[in-house]
Amino acid sequence: MIYLDNAATSWPKPPAVLAALREFAEHEAANPDRACHRMGIAAGKRVGQARTGLAELLHAPDASRIAFTLNGTDALNMAVKGFLNDGDHVVTTTFEHNSLSRPLTGLERAGRIRVTRVGPRDDLTLSPDAVRRACGRDTRLVAVTAASNVFGVLNDVAGLAAAAHDRGAAILVDAAQAVGSAAIDVAAAGLDMVAFPCHKGLFGPMGTGALYVRPGLDLRTSREGGTGIRSEDATHPEEMPYRLEAGTPNAHGLAGLAAGLAFLRETGLQRVREREQSLARGFAQRLSGIPGVTVLNGRPGEGRTGIVTLRVAGLAAQEVAALLDGRYGIAVRAGLHCAPGAHKVLGSFPEGAVRVSFGFFNSDDDAESAARAIAEIAGKGV
């Protein structure tokens, strides 16, 4: 299988991640931080390694400000529902993933918040000035993606944070597509909340995600229960990360994540980004000469992730993806990618498009094979 669906979840995982999963399951898989026996202590250490690894990656001032979540969606829900109050105004974009747009739209339709949606510029980036203009006196939150999972274009999160703060609002960044390939410095950029899955660019297993909350900002939580600390108290601890974490964590997954973060540290963010960008660039160049094939998300290059979104004339996106899988053993994602607004921007709603997303473990041969397969499909039809 040539796997070109890394924007959904990265595959394969580095061998060190698989080894860590096995090692944890065989020797350390006790309940972390709940017990004083050596297995529980070892498990707690792994979870701590994952947390400090994330803090280092994000330049977080304090690792305890990072709470583990089930996935990116869970982290976004915790941020939106834990931060917003009735009557708040929120500025977001027209091209968010459903993981952010649905919680916002749900609160909006319930009459609890007002939402203003800002579209992208022609180059598919989000203008901090447009965000600033959309903010009013009652805007409490700017909730935006660091990179759309359909456009693959990185936004200026520091500029967007400055725009939000100028208007007295906080910023929540959905970093699902950016974390692990774009440098994110929560302290330098002044980010209030950053939500992301850990199973994409961070090479962790599925079932891992995280939410960074800046010091001084306290979110409401909807989950209370066991934390392994102060069991004598009748109420849930208020300090991070316990405030947002209740019950047994996915310690198996977090042990894998700790190894994924170590792999990323050793490899270097820039190397990962350059490889993904160069594969996407080479692929798009190959496609440019094929009649009937249209790349929808502009020219891959700097300021991009490894995503190429395309259509083949006369064929539904799902048909193209099924042919790539069935005849060529190539995995891509077709449809609306849980981001209908982004497809409206590109003019590919409601039919959707084919998303080819490169990862660190892909080679130029993979890009060549995919381009050749798409040329054949475009030439012959079904």
Ligand SMILES: Cc1ncc(COP(=O)(O)O)c(C=O)c1O
């Ligand atoms: C931009 C964006 N936000 C949020 C998510 C949701 O992440 P998860 O699938 O881990 O819940 C995704 C996943 O594809 C995404 O691409």
